Amino acid sequence: MSERLKFFRRLMAAFESTADPRRAIEKGYYVAPPHNLIAEEIAGRCALRPSSAHLLFGGIGSGKTTQLLVVRGRLNELEDIHAIYLDVSLYTDIADLQPGALISIAGLELAKLLGATDDSELQSSKQIIEQIAYGYKERRLEPSLLTIARAAQSLDEPREVVVHHKGLLSTLKLKTDSKLLKAFTLLSQSVSQNSEKIIFLFDGLDRLNNPQTFLHSALNDVLKLEREGIGAVIVGSIPAIYSADRENIEQFASYSYYLSYLDPIQDIEAKQFFEHIFTVRDREGYITPEARELLIAYSGGVLRDLMSLTQAAIQGAYVDSADTIEPEHITNAASSLARSKLIGLSDPSLEILKQVMHDLVFYPRTKEAFQLLLTGHILEYQHPERCFVVHPILVPLIQKLTSSGSYAVNS
């Protein structure tokens, strides 16, 4: 492999944004975002009240998972707290999240923590949790279905059938079993005997677009966990906080936090934050200050977009046989990202974007509007002042399409 290719691969890897954020943290790439130090705030409050519940909201690519992992790191530095990070989507289909599913997942983790045990009650609890989580087969006798007497007595004998009980952590529905909570309670008490407070960090639920499911499945479970003295930090989606269930949702949690995007132009601290990200990931300074500024501006303050743009620009420079990242590589990357963001937008959504660009105000009321917030087409900044803007990368393209009158999303 050529040295040049090796170098570019290393640089691409330094700006990864879709891999597990744990790797970026382990490599020392984490930079604490400015203003509300959310991770530190959550960790601090959990340390004081380990059995509290916290809700964390944020748009796609805002860094929620990274914040959860940082919280986990901070909490696990404390002697008497054990924080466990879980991506719920790895355990079950979030779209069909069942009441009790989070408790099952938490129970499975407690079982792992407990390890092997001679205590029969605990063994039984572990088994119950696994059965409810994954489903099980049960052999039982049922009366014969024949009602007509036949000569052969054997036809009237009960027959053995195998009944499949589906688990909670599957795609099919099942009622929550009160056995689950009892089993869970037993396990959590046993684990807590080591004087460690358990806190679960549930990730992935921001992909749950239905506020009702979030409320009745996820948050109800969190409430039950809290009653058992188990703390939780749970990630939620933006449509939930703008929905009619907002008050119901927020009252479940002791605290809620909003991880907003950062304004890289008006907010000086945000700009410094993004520049620092480049400093730690590109120590050799391959990406010039001018290139960094352009990338930051195009990103709109969306962390994942910044990483994606940077990677695309690096790759563009590589296939161009260029020795440095030129402005052309960055504008090409921005153009690609803008185009991919624009495709998939409905006409009503595009109209909302045009309106926000024109009026500079945004009042999310419709499903399309919430979706634009979730997907980062419209960005909410909170510093230096709260405002909504259309993602800067989209603006030139929308203006061009508007002036040419040729936009046809659905074609």
Next chain:
Amino acid sequence: MSSKDSWLNICAEIQQRYLEPTLLEIEENSRQFWAKILKCLIAASDDKLLINNQNEIRTLLKIAKSEVIRKKGYTDIVGGEKNQKRRKDIPHFERYDGCWFDFAIILDETKLPTKIIGFNFEIRFPENYSPSFLRFDLNPPAHDNEERQMRFHMHPGSDDIMIHSPPMTPIEILHLFLYGLELPEKPRLTNVSNE
């Protein structure tokens, strides 16, 4: 037996040794082979051995096919435009030291494994250098015995003079052109005409 017959027999023997079946059979299909060549050229460009950038390399390295059924015909992999008159203004691959080359490779995929049935690779050296070019040819198989004896040959700076070529695959010849024919900083006196 006349001396010429002896020479023809010797040629046949040498040719037989050089043309071991496995040498000209490859595991890859033509697309994979093209990809391997592309990767080789890209690496040379990355290492600054070639002055062509990656975009140019993709423009120069192309494929032509003659097939009725997909992947079951004949393929021509070309590197650089056809340049029988050795004109430098015709697009080609060029090294950092001014040597420049092009090539064409013919593959037979009608039956597996894929066979290399012909190629020509020619590298031209900078002006005032002797020889002015080096060319490796593999002639496609022919029924004529006499023609068979020199299928695999090279031209050391002359289209008329050809000698048996050492057994090298196209990838090996490509590596030779990229890495193996380094021009000395101080050529030997017999090669220098400007002293």
Next chain:
Amino acid sequence: MLSILKSVSLGEFLQRAGSLSDSNIWIALVVDLKDIQPTVEDLQDTIEVFTECETGTVSGENGAYELIDRVADATQDYLLLWQFEFWQPEEWRTFDTLRSRLDKGKIGGLLILSLESAYVMLTNAPNFASWLGANIYTFAKDAEMLTQEEVEKRLAALREWAGKSDAEVITLAENQMLPTDPEYGEWLILLNRGELLEQQR
């Protein structure tokens, strides 16, 4: 609308693939429906040359759950996912919510899909679309093939060199009297008469 995406040829895509490391990078290539199968075959053949790792192919023909399961079970470092043409929005939403399961700590993968499928994906899988970022391209199929103009240019050079016409070369080949220079072999292929090479043996 999808025509506004950047176009990449096979060669350029392979170079991009070659620059990737174990960063779970996902790319989507948009291909004309009729070209999906040959494109998948060409990519299967060539990706490994550049990524230097094993490539696996996973079909989406049986829906998102099965695709995700197969991805989870796959051992290869790079995965090529295809056959999304029957996926309804619900499948893409499922795919989106289970996105985390695609991250196996390896290089990542590639989706081959039609224009229509890409639109449905981008509309219904915003989390996965965020992973794709700028990595959505239309695929310039056969960009590595000589264009008709380029073929003609090569033929013109051969005619000038040999002092013969195409018809004369074909006649020579049909009569097994074709000279053995490799240029003549190339000539026949450019004329799409490669089968005449067999007759010269």
